[in-house]
Amino acid sequence: MRRIILSTESGADLPRDLTRKHAIQVVPMHVIMDGQDYFDGTLPVEDIYDYYDRTKKIPSTTSTNAHEYHDFFTKIRADFPDCIIIHIGYTSKASSSFQNAILASEDFEDLYLIDALNVTGGLAAIVMYAVNLLEKNPSIEPGSLIEEMEAIVPKSRLAFVPGSLEFLKAGGRVSNMAYLGGALLKLKPRIELVEGKLVSTKKYRGKMSAVAEKLLQDYLNQYDIDREQLYFQYSIGLDESIKKRMDEIAKEKGFKHVKWMQAGAMISTHAGPGGFGIAGLEV
Missing domain, CATH: 3.30.1180.10 (Hypothetical Protein Tm841; Chain: A;domain 3)
Structure with missing residues (x-):
């Protein structure tokens, strides 16, 4: 039985205890401050607030690009050979990240994408719903899992x-x-x-x-x-x-x-x- 690996973006704000426990793979989005590009998760949040206090400006943010997604999915396959990847993405209505994931996915088989149409906790709730489905039914077929996940997105x-x-x-x-x-x-x-x-x-x-x-x-x-x-x-x-x-x-x-x-x-x-x-x- 092939293992199903779940992935998402840093914009889900999933705590590390959950990502580690359930092997959820997280690709970082970007924060740009003072002309420097940081991976989300590497820049202390306090630095953002300090930057605003000094400049009255907020950093800009950018999506994960297609090349980064390609590397991300490649690494998942290397770490979990013969796995099936289901990626639950940050809403496509507020970021180009999901579209970039679609572009990268063209080079992979057994990679499925779900637009969560949500961010932060709303995205995390969908990811954790998938985690719970897998724990309750480890032998669930990918198609059935995806169907249940897509049904929960509007909820x-x-x-x-x-x-x-x-x-x-x-x-x-x-x-x-x-x-x-x-x-x-x-x-x-x-x-x-x-x-x-x-x-x-x-x-x-x-x-x-x-x-x-x-x-x-x-x-x-x-x-x-x-x-x-x-x-x-x-x-x-x-x-x-x-x-x-x-x-x-x-x-x-x-x-x-x-x-x-x-x-x-x-x-x-x-x-x-x-x-x-x-x-x-x-x-």
């Missing part, structure tokens, strides 16, 4: 509030930023993935402690999330008291497992310090 729900709206504004990745108007810096927008695009769907006002709780309550009221697993995302600077309160609410709402995930350098260039997000799968 992955991500919502987050950036910690710094200046970062969000400077990043320009949200498709309806004009919706926020001139009062942007006085509000905390709720950002979601709508058909793979980052869209502001609501505005909150107040301190992050109150906003985070309101975000979680609204999220759970809007979506019927599987109580088996909930993912919380945060960027460096989120107060520990907020994390504690989010854990309390998740427990009160019946979630069996909660996993906290820190935003990496690439995601943090758009979210800024002190951001909070939620991801899960609808039943």
Whole structure:
């Protein structure tokens, strides 16, 4: 029986304990700062915030290119001979990375690509869904696994509030930023993935402690999330008291497992310090 290897991008923000435990292969995206190109995962997030404090500019980010994907898939094949690769990619609506993976895949057999139409925790939730399917049924056929994964893609729900709206504004990745108007810096927008695009769907006002709780309550009221697993995302600077309160609410709402995930350098260039997000799968 041939082994199935799962891969994804650094923009999934999967913690290393999970990638190591489940042999999930991760290809880095790029962060460009002061004219230097860094692989996501090699640049401390604190350096990004220090750079902004000094320059009032945020680093730029770029996707993994086709050549890098080719090397990435080649290495997976070398490390896991005769494996079948299933790559779960960062939304094609906000990055060219998935298209580059498609270009690279033309040179490989038994390599399958799934556009997660999601980022960070929403992407991670889909990857971990695949991990759980494989653990429950190690002999599952690749076609069946892919079919189940594609069915879960539209059920992955991500919502987050950036910690710094200046970062969000400077990043320009949200498709309806004009919706926020001139009062942007006085509000905390709720950002979601709508058909793979980052869209502001609501505005909150107040301190992050109150906003985070309101975000979680609204999220759970809007979506019927599987109580088996909930993912919380945060960027460096989120107060520990907020994390504690989010854990309390998740427990009160019946979630069996909660996993906290820190935003990496690439995601943090758009979210800024002190951001909070939620991801899960609808039943």
